[in-house]
Amino acid sequence: MSVLALDIGGTTLKAALVDAEGRSDLRSSAPTRRGDDVVADAAALLAGLRDQAPASDPPQAVGVVTAGTVDGDAGTVRHAANLGWRDLPLAALLAERLGLPVGLDHDVRAGAAAELQAGEAQGDMLFVALGTGVGAGVITGGRAQAGAAGAAGELGHMIVRPGGPLCACGQRGCLEALFSAEGLRRRLAEAGRAEVPDLAVLPHHPDPVSVAIWRDGVQALALALHNATMLLDPARIVLGGGLSGWGETLLRPLRADLAAGLAWRSPPELALAHHGPEAGLHGAALLARNQLADTPLADVAHGGTARRPAAKP
Ligand SMILES: [Zn+2]
Numbered sequence: 001m002s003v004l005a006l007d008i009g010g011t012t013l014k015a016a017l018v019d020a021e022g023r024s025d026l027r028s029s030a031p032t033r034r035g036d037d038v039v040a041d042a043a044a045l046l047a048g049l050r051d052q053a054p055a056s057d058p059p060q061a062v063g064v065v066t067a068g069t070v071d072g073d074a075g076t077v078r079h080a081a082n083l084g085w086r087d088l089p090l091a092a093l094l095a096e097r098l099g100l101p102v103g104l105d106h107d108v109r110a111g112a113a114a115e116l117q118a119g120e121a122q123g124d125m126l127f128v129a130l131g132t133g134v135g136a137g138v139i140t141g142g143r144a145q146a147g148a149a150g151a152a153g154e155l156g157h158m159i160v161r162p163g164g165p166l167c168a169c170g171q172r173g174c175l176e177a178l179f180s181a182e183g184l185r186r187r188l189a190e191a192g193r194a195e196v197p198d199l200a201v202l203p204h205h206p207d208p209v210s211v212a213i214w215r216d217g218v219q220a221l222a223l224a225l226h227n228a229t230m231l232l233d234p235a236r237i238v239l240g241g242g243l244s245g246w247g248e249t250l251l252r253p254l255r256a257d258l259a260a261g262l263a264w265r266s267p268p269e270l271a272l273a274h275h276g277p278e279a280g281l282h283g284a285a286l287l288a289r290n291q292l293a294d295t296p297l298a299d300v301a302h303g304g305t306a307r308r309p310a311a312k313p
Contacts, residue, residue, distance in 0.1 A: 003288035004046050004059045004100070007107060007280040008038065008066035010082050010132050014278075015045040017053055018285040026052055035084040043097040050098065062100050063287030064090065065107040065280045067135070069150050072105040072287075078150060103287035108153060109144045110283025111275070112137020115238050116144075117286065118274040125236040126228055126268075127279065128155060130221075130243035134176045140232060156180060160223045175224045179217035181243060187213050203249050218250065222257030229258075229268055240273030247272060 005024070007014045013032055016024035026049055030041050042064070050059055068080025075091025077083075091104040112127035116139050119125075127137040134156030138145040145152045156176035157169050164173030165187065177183045181199060188196045188210060197205045202214045225237055244250070251270055258267045275282045 002059045004062045005284035006064045017049045061288040061291040062102040063284035064104045065110040065284045070106040075104045101291040103291045107280040108135035108137045111279030114282035126234045127238045129241035131241035132181045134180045160220045178220035226261045234268045236269045240279045
């Protein structure tokens, strides 16, 4: 049975038709606009995929993930500044236009559930999405934690340098101002690097000032992960999002910094996301399947369909 998945990103809407085996050969995307235009574009992308689906296996449900403060139970986006949304009943709007049940949740939280399902079924893990901004999906006791106001996991706005650079959120010294695509670009520009280097090659750039800004950012990330480790004791920290494309170039110094900072306990395992930058889209597909199973995302993450060790005879 196939489903439709949609990831509403800050710059791109990504949609896919996902079959029962998790394959998603049929995809489409569009640039992200603002306000009602995003809803219209999302509905058009999803309807296009629905109409191209094989007649023998039409999609049965839709899963949608987005940034912002999201109330998954109500199907509402409480607030998403970049998209210009406040108290938007997104699930109901899309369900009405598509004639299919629609599940909605936060992109990083859904990505965390997808990573939990794809991995070794760790009950306590932290999924960190490193992109334009930084967010985390907190899984404790096998459940994705939303927090009291749906705003848990704002790792990007954890203060790691008191009095440090101003963050877009208004605070100073947030992780995101030191280590995110946006934060790194801003710091490079402020350091007089008129031509900001391509971030993909930043760690190996010949300019020592540019490399020092990157290295400083990695140290800030290590400090944030140190604090998260102290608070949550995760078995595993999984890195996703576009900046995780640095792979071992990022993991090596990050592992070393994290281990060096911890005096009396061993660091949690650090790994790259199974789904790479597509964890959100896979989380959306998981949400869609939850619609059919009538099970909340966190419960599915907990083990409804999560991989378990094979029973021993
Ligand atoms: Zn901030």
